[in-house]
Amino acid sequence: MDYLSLSRAARLAGVTRAELQRRIRRGEIATFEGSVAVVDLLRIFPSVSLSDDAALERVERIKADAQPRLPTEETALPNPQVLVSRLRGLSETLVDRISALGAADRLLQRVGDRLEKLVAEPPGELAESVRETRDWFLDAYRQLGAQPLSDQRAQLFAKDTFLRIMAANVKLIPSGHDFFVEGSESILEASVRAGLRLGYGCSSGNCGDCKARVLSGETWKIRDHDYVISEREKAMGYILTCSQTAVTDLVMEAAEATTVEDLPQQRIRASLRKLERLSPDLIALNVQTPRTQTLRFMAGQRVGLRLEAGATCELSIASCPCNGRNLWFYVRREDDDFAAAVFGDFRPGQLITVTGPKGAFVLQEDSPEPTVFIAFGDGIAPIKSLIEHAVSIDLIESFHLYWDTRYPEGHHQGQWGRALRDALDNFSFTPLASGQPSDVLAVVCADHPNLAGLRFYLAGPPSPLRGAVTILREHGVDEDLMTIEETAT
Numbered sequence: 001m002d003y004l005s006l007s008r009a010a011r012l013a014g015v016t017r018a019e020l021q022r023r024i025r026r027g028e029i030a031t032f033e034g035s036v037a038v039v040d041l042l043r044i045f046p047s048v049s050l051s052d053d054a055a056l057e058r059v060e061r062i063k064a065d066a067q068p069r070l071p072t073e074e075t076a077l078p079n080p081q082v083l084v085s086r087l088r089g090l091s092e093t094l095v096d097r098i099s100a101l102g103a104a105d106r107l108l109q110r111v112g113d114r115l116e117k118l119v120a121e122p123p124g125e126l127a128e129s130v131r132e133t134r135d136w137f138l139d140a141y142r143q144l145g146a147q148p149l150s151d152q153r154a155q156l157f158a159k160d161t162f163l164r165i166m167a168a169n170v171k172l173i174p175s176g177h178d179f180f181v182e183g184s185e186s187i188l189e190a191s192v193r194a195g196l197r198l199g200y201g202c203s204s205g206n207c208g209d210c211k212a213r214v215l216s217g218e219t220w221k222i223r224d225h226d227y228v229i230s231e232r233e234k235a236m237g238y239i240l241t242c243s244q245t246a247v248t249d250l251v252m253e254a255a256e257a258t259t260v261e262d263l264p265q266q267r268i269r270a271s272l273r274k275l276e277r278l279s280p281d282l283i284a285l286n287v288q289t290p291r292t293q294t295l296r297f298m299a300g301q302r303v304g305l306r307l308e309a310g311a312t313c314e315l316s317i318a319s320c321p322c323n324g325r326n327l328w329f330y331v332r333r334e335d336d337d338f339a340a341a342v343f344g345d346f347r348p349g350q351l352i353t354v355t356g357p358k359g360a361f362v363l364q365e366d367s368p369e370p371t372v373f374i375a376f377g378d379g380i381a382p383i384k385s386l387i388e389h390a391v392s393i394d395l396i397e398s399f400h401l402y403w404d405t406r407y408p409e410g411h412h413q414g415q416w417g418r419a420l421r422d423a424l425d426n427f428s429f430t431p432l433a434s435g436q437p438s439d440v441l442a443v444v445c446a447d448h449p450n451l452a453g454l455r456f457y458l459a460g461p462p463s464p465l466r467g468a469v470t471i472l473r474e475h476g477v478d479e480d481l482m483t484i485e486e487t488a489t
């Protein structure tokens with residue numbers, strides 16, 4: 001184990017991938033074909049430890065939720081929590097054994113060096129030199145027993161072994177993206193959770209759209225599928241990512257959508273799962289698609305919604321593509337049929353047709369520079385989607401959300417913003433209630449004296465949005481660094 005993928009290195013060091021990439025850009029740590037050398041990782045993060053580690057705890061939680069899949073008593077797996085505890089115990093023993101072996105190996109090398117010198121001694125001085133060597137050896141042997149056993153490299157090795165048992169890493173060719181497959185999820189589910197955009201259609205083994213080629217590593221079929229992969233394709237390593245999980249780390253050749261044009265237009269008959277009244281004039285809708293028809297979209301995009309009675313509306317999706325089955329929208333009380341129906345007798349279970357996705361207000365994923373998100377009023381919907389996606393892909397160095405709203409319900413997603421701020425070192429949240437773009441930009445400028453080099457995403461009604469864009473231009477912010485979305489309210 002000399003080199004590690006970025007995701008694995010970040011997980012072992014207990015830092016985000018964005019933090020690791022920030023250090024790579026600063027030249028503190030080198031990469032080789034997208035991988036990090038173990039010696040470099042240990043130099044920058046010398047305190048790799050098996051205990052007190054957030055990444056391990058997360059994996060433990062995921063495993064605790066997993067259910068043993070085999071039904072008979074002889075083949076039943078132990079309780080996942082028990083399995084995790086045993087593996088942790090074994091890993092700690094392994095650290096001690098590897099450390100002891102390493103120390104003994106170094107002592108043997110030194111003994112060999114000394115014997116080499118003895119061979120060259122004149123015969124008259126040999127007996128004295130042998131006595132000296134024996135005393136040195138006995139002393140070194142005693143010291144070996146008194147030394148604390150575990151060393152850094154062994155700690156890292158054991159932790160890596162533990163994580164490999166819990167989660168397999170998949171690297172995609174040609175993009176170089178990588179992600180972890182955890183528990184018993186399919187490779188496709190894991191990639192969507194990681195915010196990546198592999199091709200797929202039905203998610204259930206019927207269409208073949210998720211076909212990809214495994215170049216190295218082992219997979220396991222988790223569900224039968226109707227789509228037939230030919231013997232020739234099988235021999236070449238093709239699989240359906242919706243029907244297989246990763247047994248070992250994989251390198252996989254697969255196409256990913258990179259632009260909005262790469263995504264198919266979809267029409268899905270979904271239903272209302274939940275309706276939350278955020279204020280007398282604002283409702284949050286949770287629309288759920290069928291299990292076999294997840295909506296493929298990019299964070300920040302819009303869709304058309306059509307109720308059974310015929311009322312239609314186009315709204316920004318306020319949630320992350322990493323959960324394309326559960327879509328969230330904010331509906332404001334307006335003078336139109338759609339709002340009237342939603343604020344009337346709209347109930348969970350009622351049908352709602354989703355068409356799209358639409359729009360190009362999406363994250364520039366190849367731009368990891370510090371990023372500022374500015375939402376005016378209900379512009380928070382697409383901005384929230386972008387931020388949730390940014391968190392799931394974990395590539396942006398640092399990001400700051402400013403949300404200015406003067407609606408009576410205030411910052412209805414304030415708790416979400418504060419929870420993210422508490423959980424992430426690289427995220428800041430500033431709620432404002434000014435109504436004036438000049439006031440908002442004054443706060444942004446006070447926080448970020450040098451706006452050049454920042455990337456901006458702005459969403460909201462036309463008036464404050466245009467005001468903010470004008471001020472940013474006056475401060476010398478390049479058009480290419482601004483992505484803008486106009487919303488109705």
Ligand code: FES
Pocket residue numbers: 200201202203204205206207208209210211227240241242243
């Ligand atoms: S998504 Fe249709 S077969 Fe996998």
